[in-house]
Amino acid sequence: MEKSSPCILFLLLVPSILFSLASAADADPIQDFCVATHPYGSLTTNGYLCKPNAAVTSDDFFSSSLTAELTTDNSYGVNASFADVRFFPGLNTLGISMARVVLDPGGVVPAHTHPRASEMVFVTEGLLLMGFVATDGRYFSKVLGAGEVFVFPRGLMHFQYNVGTKKAVEIVAYNSQLPGLLLAAPALFGSTPTIPDVVLAKSFLVDRKTVDNIKSKFG
Amino acid sequence: MEKSSPCILFLLLVPSILFSLASAADADPIQDFCVATHPYGSLTTNGYLCKPNAAVTSDDFFSSSLTAELTTDNSYGVNASFADVRFFPGLNTLGISMARVVLDPGGVVPAHTHPRASEMVFVTEGLLLMGFVATDGRYFSKVLGAGEVFVFPRGLMHFQYNVGTKKAVEIVAYNSQLPGLLLAAPALFGSTPTIPDVVLAKSFLVDRKTVDNIKSKFG
Amino acid sequence: MEKSSPCILFLLLVPSILFSLASAADADPIQDFCVATHPYGSLTTNGYLCKPNAAVTSDDFFSSSLTAELTTDNSYGVNASFADVRFFPGLNTLGISMARVVLDPGGVVPAHTHPRASEMVFVTEGLLLMGFVATDGRYFSKVLGAGEVFVFPRGLMHFQYNVGTKKAVEIVAYNSQLPGLLLAAPALFGSTPTIPDVVLAKSFLVDRKTVDNIKSKFG
Amino acid sequence: MEKSSPCILFLLLVPSILFSLASAADADPIQDFCVATHPYGSLTTNGYLCKPNAAVTSDDFFSSSLTAELTTDNSYGVNASFADVRFFPGLNTLGISMARVVLDPGGVVPAHTHPRASEMVFVTEGLLLMGFVATDGRYFSKVLGAGEVFVFPRGLMHFQYNVGTKKAVEIVAYNSQLPGLLLAAPALFGSTPTIPDVVLAKSFLVDRKTVDNIKSKFG
């Protein structure tokens, strides 16, 4: 199982999950559309600059990025593909994006927040426990089967967990072109560089040894 | 086929389609959530009033409204169920909603606009032609298979058409809790009361007889 | 009357009407002003880039575009001039625009929507019937004389019709720098390329011959 | 000229001018419309509560408030009528309003700001000098004739002045349902209660006698 050691796996997940995201209340568009000129990495304003109108074609409003084959051979037993502005430039200024998530039995989308979006989940197959924690400390959760939907209010801590015996699949929508994904554990224990041990130990009320142990998983 | 005469059928469709909707850039929430107190029909502010916080439960963030059995025995060969604030009060202030649409082979979601949302479509099965017209008169369209996505910018005229030989199904997301649905033909030719013939004749550059003929379909 | 055949006429109207528009809730400005650098056609972000501050003059906040002589020798008996960001670059980021519309007796601003704005109409002379259809199918309408005002909520289908015996003139305001104009009939039956006949026939519950007939008016 | 003594006149102007207004970037509506339930004075949320949908009629989208006869027999030689949410409840949530202003030759709309709107002015008759001062101290101004338009960016100090020999009339649009009007002189020197003399003296770099003299005009 060396190939799926957490540290390495997380790196593998990064392209599809760490940069995930979901945004909630982007500004309104002030033209019909503004297809982003360049792929992810060339942000130049609050959003992207627009491709010249005359160069826009039907393909700019289409994406097959969610059809990617998703392997779940990793620590979380989960994988995702994204149709947000990074992979679907036509979404620029439109305030919406989607993702497709596959979970093995027992697989988990680790606890996380989206800084810029509410998220609505539609289960296409399987049995999923999903829950979130509000700012008053209350935990809300539900088990969903195929065809059912759940909503995570913007910025709150949430997760999904496959409690069934088969693969589970969900289609996720966000009200932002780039919702952002903050996976709590890797953000806290695996950032570059890392947050000082003392801060984490005090935040989690544990000793530094426990901190170092968790950090070693996300190195 | 008297049961599926257009006029009657449209009335049948009304509960699920005419009031459809999809919204695009609702104001940001200013609390974690604000579950709507009452079902559709009791709008009292820009959105709904909130259920008292202590009365909110996990079920408020969950909906099974999209699992409804959808019959397509009507003029359009299409039907839809909605998970928007009318049917899912927990969406109030969250700026997002969803719908599930089923289309027979040859079935069509008639040309329409959403006054308050961009729309993103995920095809779960079948083969669908979808297109929209921008304000400069350009028509953009694409045929989508399972797993592919398309986006309709806010307020533009669009449709979906099942060009395959089997049933097609799509999951639709909107960036509004209540996007609104304006089906062009029934809005123009079947409103209550109706738009004067002369206005429609001049708008479509046809004679009144043609207007009356179309009106008779949406009476 | 060949000169005023609908097909040709529509092309003539295009510069002033098809691209009309009106927007509703643009993002707030985050500086005093941001005069657009270039004329319409050079959109480069969500809105336009700004002219350097030092180059801005009083003329940038002024426009005479609404004083244009408007001929109404066309199928609709109507014409319009616009003071939106395309013709008045100083409006960039300010969230407002205007138009001036002239209608012959019997003239009609054909049924249309504005994807990005609510519209408020002030009648300066004449007698105008104006109406709109809401998403629940209800039709609201009123006859207005000089000095009276009417409002069309964002994205709803509406029209204006001169029911008087003299020329009518209206001043129109939109809460967007570029509201967008979707004239229903030409968008549906005269786009480039055109929407497939079968989709239109199914949307309007008419046969293809009727579709082709209407298409021929907007070719 | 006792009837037009400034103090008294200002009180007369209050109903039509002091509460004037113009708003710039209201939140988007999240339903078709939300007609305000009560007249001005019963604000109960961020905006007004909505009249029940079933009670809404065509008249709710119409107003004749701008047709009021306007007398200009006052210190400023100006008067105005308003079509904002105070007088036109149907504008609630729609983000737009209008006013009609009449100015005698030599009449002036005194220097003022609108806290919540950009303003666009259309001159229907006469010759008007209008100007504004930006936050960097630059003054922009222009003389406008009939049919010409000018724009005042949100929150900046501006005025209008009839430089012609005849009555001037303008139609004004704001991108807010309630833009707010802060007339500089009466706000500074005529508030209830008044700003302390020392503050005004130091703000305007004048002695208290000058302050008291100006205050006496707006008592």
Add this chain to the structure above:
Amino acid sequence: MEKSSPCILFLLLVPSILFSLASAADADPIQDFCVATHPYGSLTTNGYLCKPNAAVTSDDFFSSSLTAELTTDNSYGVNASFADVRFFPGLNTLGISMARVVLDPGGVVPAHTHPRASEMVFVTEGLLLMGFVATDGRYFSKVLGAGEVFVFPRGLMHFQYNVGTKKAVEIVAYNSQLPGLLLAAPALFGSTPTIPDVVLAKSFLVDRKTVDNIKSKFG
């Protein structure tokens, strides 16, 4: 030091810290002000209803809530007082709030996010290390002395840590009337009810014993 056992202490902190908050982009006000009618707990719309205009007094725009004596005799060595809409009803609709934080030497504001606001920190005394992690995993941090400022973009994970030898104090501003506070550790390990062990174990890549150990600190 039994009184400062983490579990108990956290409960003590709750009134001042767990419900902290900071919001980022509330909707614009559409009247001068809308003083909230009731204290925290009576949310009834997206924000609060307004006190009648005539009942508003100068005191409604004033708060002494930040002057509260703050004891830091707890596990974190930190305490805070808040001037947000819960304690300062006049902030309703105004999109801004503040807090005052006191940290013992070695004290830490534990890692947390604000779902609805960017946060700007002004250090009034002491020496503070503050840092945040972006959604791409990068960690940004800085040590600040008196008079210096730092900004945490909306929704990102951040903390403050007193690295000096004396008490540190900071004044914090948020661009929301109710930014919300999600302390990562208590939200994850101390919610009511708690998130299932298996989900936390899989999220942090640790065994259940470690999870239970951390949970015991936040019971």
Add this chain to the structure above:
Amino acid sequence: MEKSSPCILFLLLVPSILFSLASAADADPIQDFCVATHPYGSLTTNGYLCKPNAAVTSDDFFSSSLTAELTTDNSYGVNASFADVRFFPGLNTLGISMARVVLDPGGVVPAHTHPRASEMVFVTEGLLLMGFVATDGRYFSKVLGAGEVFVFPRGLMHFQYNVGTKKAVEIVAYNSQLPGLLLAAPALFGSTPTIPDVVLAKSFLVDRKTVDNIKSKFG
């Protein structure tokens, strides 16, 4: 006292006060951050363009601009330093900014408005009278001591005045990256070029001599 003649002094104040500002409801960010590429003066869109992501460092989120030594040897007995997007490029798109103001005994921040922000004031030392005038002419005011806060709703006319016997200091927060500052007296009587005397005389109901006298202070 030639050095503190009002005219000269105002010029001296300009860099720190005239361009002050505070903004209230900027659009939401649609990425984690967008550090402005250039210093003030190179505005190119609604806000600034973003520095490439890879070039962003911890220093971009930090500013020491508020630590500047502030001399109050001028007509107003006041000075200020700013941490807004002009001096702190990392604030771009984040919708927040701060300032620090020092007032001599008897010193006054002259009456002014912020076109784009609500403002919240925290008094760190001294005794300050602060007040504002609403659009209905009502004046609200309060004397604040250390640790107390006051709020000025967006766009309303307000001032601060040191009524104590010692220096007063305040930390100010705005919900905009660039709120804008319109000092009433210099904007009205000291713009470049100046507003015509007749307009000012009619606005303040004074004679031209008084106007010229005030103008001479702000020449």
